[in-house]
Each structure stands twice: as C-alpha cells, then as structure tokens.
Amino acid sequence: MTTKHILLLHGDGIGPEVVGEAKRVLEWCGTAAGMSFVFDEALIGGSAYDAVGTPYPAETLEKAKKADAILLGAVGGPKWESLEYAKRPERGLLGIRKDLDLFANLRPAMCFAALADASSLKPEIISGLDILIVRELTGDIYFGQPRGVSVENGHRVGRNTMIYADWEVTRIGRVALDLARARGKKLCSVDKANVLETTEMWREEVQKLRDAEYKDIELSHMYVDNAAMQLVRAPKQFDVMVTGNIFGDILSDCAAMLTGSLGMLPSASLGAEINGKRAALYEPVHGSAPDIAGKGVANPIATILSVSMMLRYSFGLNAQADLVDAAVANVLESGLRTGDIMQTGAKKVGTREMGDAILTALQNLAANTKVA
Ligand code: IPM
Ligand code: MG
Numbered sequence: 001m002t003t004k005h006i007l008l009l010h011g012d013g014i015g016p017e018v019v020g021e022a023k024r025v026l027e028w029c030g031t032a033a034g035m036s037f038v039f040d041e042a043l044i045g046g047s048a049y050d051a052v053g054t055p056y057p058a059e060t061l062e063k064a065k066k067a068d069a070i071l072l073g074a075v076g077g078p079k080w081e082s083l084e085y086a087k088r089p090e091r092g093l094l095g096i097r098k099d100l101d102l103f104a105n106l107r108p109a110m111c112f113a114a115l116a117d118a119s120s121l122k123p124e125i126i127s128g129l130d131i132l133i134v135r136e137l138t139g140d141i142y143f144g145q146p147r148g149v150s151v152e153n154g155h156r157v158g159r160n161t162m163i164y165a166d167w168e169v170t171r172i173g174r175v176a177l178d179l180a181r182a183r184g185k186k187l188c189s190v191d192k193a194n195v196l197e198t199t200e201m202w203r204e205e206v207q208k209l210r211d212a213e214y215k216d217i218e219l220s221h222m223y224v225d226n227a228a229m230q231l232v233r234a235p236k237q238f239d240v241m242v243t244g245n246i247f248g249d250i251l252s253d254c255a256a257m258l259t260g261s262l263g264m265l266p267s268a269s270l271g272a273e274i275n276g277k278r279a280a281l282y283e284p285v286h287g288s289a290p291d292i293a294g295k296g297v298a299n300p301i302a303t304i305l306s307v308s309m310m311l312r313y314s315f316g317l318n319a320q321a322d323l324v325d326a327a328v329a330n331v332l333e334s335g336l337r338t339g340d341i342m343q344t345g346a347k348k349v350g351t352r353e354m355g356d357a358i359l360t361a362l363q364n365l366a367a368n369t370k371v372a
Contacts (some may be wrong), residue, residue, distance in 0.1 A: 001036050003036045005066065006038070006067060006068065006310075010073045011233075012047050013288025014071075014294075015075070018166065022071060026077075028359060028362055033311075043057055044089075044096070045092045055080075055089050068281065068317070069282065070096075075288060076089045090203055100271055101272065105270075108130070108133075109252075111129040112332050118341045125235065133248060133251060136168065137229060141162040144160060146159055162196060169206060171272070185216060187217055187220070188239075190221075191221065235255070255284055261299065261340040263302055263340040266283075267282065280305060284303045298338065300338075301358075304355075305328060
C-alpha cells in the first residue's frame with residue numbers, strides 16, 4: 001500500500017476547526033483509494049509564537065520538507081498585530097512559501113449552482129463561473145529588497161521593491177499556459193505595464209513564451225485596474241488569469257466574493273517538480289477569522305476543497321477529488337449552509353455538521369458510483 005505523509009499546520013483562529021473537518025475527509029479518501037495517509041502536525045503563525053516565541057519554528061520547516069503534502073488552516077489575528085514584523089504570524093506563511101519555493105499559487109473560483117444567489121452580484125453574472133487565477137507566490141514586492149522603514153532627512157520613509165527576473169516570469173507563465181491548455185485554452189496575463197517597468201517586462205516575457213511554445217493558447221494582456229473592474233463586471237470572460245504576487249493577492253480576494261463567500265475558495269501552492277516530487281501546500285484563501293474562532297461556526301468548505309486539490313495535484317487521485325467536489329455540491333444543493341453563505345429557506349449548520357454532511361454525501365456517492 002502506498003503511504004503518503006501529510007503535514008497539518010492548523011495555525012490560528014478558525015484554522016484548527018476547518019483543518020479538523022478537512023482531515024476527516026482526507027482520511028475517508030485515503031481509505032477509499034487504498035492509500036495510507038500518515039498525519040503529522042507542526043506549529044505556525046501566532047499560535048507558534050505563543051508556544052515557542054517564533055511564528056515559524058525550525059522544526060516546522062524540517063517537517064514540511066519531508067512531507068508529501070501540507071495542509072494549512074490560516075494564520076494571523078489582532079492579538080499579534082503589534083508585534084515586530086519578524087514575529088508576526090504572516091511571516092510563518094511567507095517563510096514556508098519561500099523556503100519550499102512554492103512559486104505557483106492556483107486559486108480557482110467556481111460558483112456552485114446552489115450558491116448563485118449568495119453572491120453580492122446578480123446570479124446571471126456568476127452562475128456557471130469557473131475561472132482559475134494563477135498567482136506568482138515567491139517574488140515581487142512581497143520579497144524584494146531593499147525594504148523597510150528608515151529615517152531619512154528627518155522623515156520616516158517606507159520602502160518596498162517590486163522586482164521580477166525573467167526566469168521567474170517564464171516559470172509561472174509556463175504553469176499558467178499549461179493549465180490553460182488543459183482547460184479553455186485562454187490565458188489573460190495581468191500587469192500594470194503602462195506605469196511599472198517590472199510588469200512591462202512581465203508582459204513581454206509571457207508573450208514571448210506563448211509565441212515560442214504555446215501558439216494554440218489565446219493570450220491577452222490586461223492592466224490590473226481594468227482586470228479588477230472586469231472581474232466584477234463580466235467574470236465569465238476569463239478562463240485562466242496569471243499575475244504577480246501582489247496583484248494576485250488582491251484579485252483573488254475579489255474573485256472569491258464572486259463565488260458567494262471567501263469561505264468557499266481553495267488554493268494550491270506548488271513548487272517545481274524535482275525527481276518526480278513537487279513540494280505542495282494547500283490552504284483556504286480565507287484568513288483566520290478571529291471574530292468567529294472557536295465557536296464552531298466557520299465554513300470548512302474552502303479547506304475541504306483544498307483537500308480535493310491535494311488529491312488531484314499531489315496524489316493523482318482524480319476520482320476521489322471529483323467525489324469530494326461532487327459531495328460539496330450535493331450538500332449545498334440539499335440546503336445546508338454555514339453562516340457566511342446563509343440564504344433564506346436554507347438550514348444553518350456549524351463547522352462540524354457541515355463536515356458530517358459532506359462525509360455522508362461522500363459515502364452515498366461512492367456507494368452509487370461503485371463499479372463491479
Ligand atoms: C493570502 C494572504 C497572505 C498573502 C497573507 C496572510 C500573508 O492574504 O494568502 O492571500 O498576502 O499572501
Ligand atoms: Mg490575500
């Protein structure tokens with residue numbers, strides 16, 4: 001029996017609750033697929049700081065390097081906001097992304113039919129929506145040097161550097177073009193080439209790559225301000241979008257709302273494939289939601305859909321991933337809702353009940369689709 005090692009990083013706020021439900025789904029899928037999933041845990045974020053004085057303990061990186069896949073809840077919270085920069089929960093997340101070279105962040109935004117009315121946009125604008133944002137995750141202004149706040153001529157000056165090398169653009173461009181090839185063969189690259197030279201170079205490199213190796217893909221370019229506007233005006237015009245770290249951060253929150261709630265969006269952060277293995281971290285796009293933490297009301301669906309991405313991208317278990325996606329759709333069809341996606345006439349449930357319902361739906365689906 002194949003064994004896979006999965007590292008759970010619960011993190012802060014609602015992290016432990018949503019990861020708890022996602023783990024149950026993973027366990028079920030492992031058994032169904034005849035694979036043995038072995039779980040380990042490590043600290044990250046504010047809870048790591050509280051326990052051992054750093055948001056990113058060395059042991060966490062060690063365990064992360066050895067794991068076949070990582071599932072992370074969320075990090076952050078007001079409790080740690082006034083800490084010095086290096087001690088803040090976010091440093092743990094940014095550290096692990098950088099150290100494992102998880103440069104390709106896949107953020108699909110799909111609108112489940114049952115939730116078409118839950119979005120703040122009109123149902124006809126978002127029903128059937130299925131787009132994929134590919135965000136570069138280890139470069140850009142997030143990591144560029146120089147950075148920091150200093151005193152210059154008696155004034156405090158803050159500085160961050162937007163920087164990309166051509167090879168960084170090409171490697172994320174290639175991921176996005178490959179994904180576009182497997183989907184609708186349309187890629188929109190988002191930049192601010194009218195103002196920022198870095199992103200003008202980005203535009204040229206993506207175009208060059210497409211012309212050299214991906215002539216079958218229809219490539220367009222869009223300025224980020226327009227892209228934000230188009231995402232809320234007519235999101236279905238997009239198939240795959242590719243962009244840098246900071247623009248991708250902003251646009252993916254925007255895209256999340258199209259699906260009804262930030263509580264619905266999964267993500268995968270992937271590294272390069274080395275000797276048949278690729279580092280991979282899966283996490284919901286939402287944050288730690290400190291206001292509802294520990295109350296058992298958080299929506300676990302984004303984390304459960306992140307598990308589906310793990311099954312697909314790390315373990316090649318496409319059939320199980322399809323089952324998880326279908327189970328989520330069925331539960332939503334049946335009218336169960338956590339508070340964030342509550343609609344009139346629906347039944348409000350908590351985190352655990354939503355997890356239970358998805359597990360039951362999985363069992364029913366598996367029983368019905370079993371082939372002799
Ligand atoms: C995200 C988050 C992170 C980011 C934060 C928590 C550091 O907003 O994953 O989108 O900015 O990348
Ligand atoms: Mg973000």
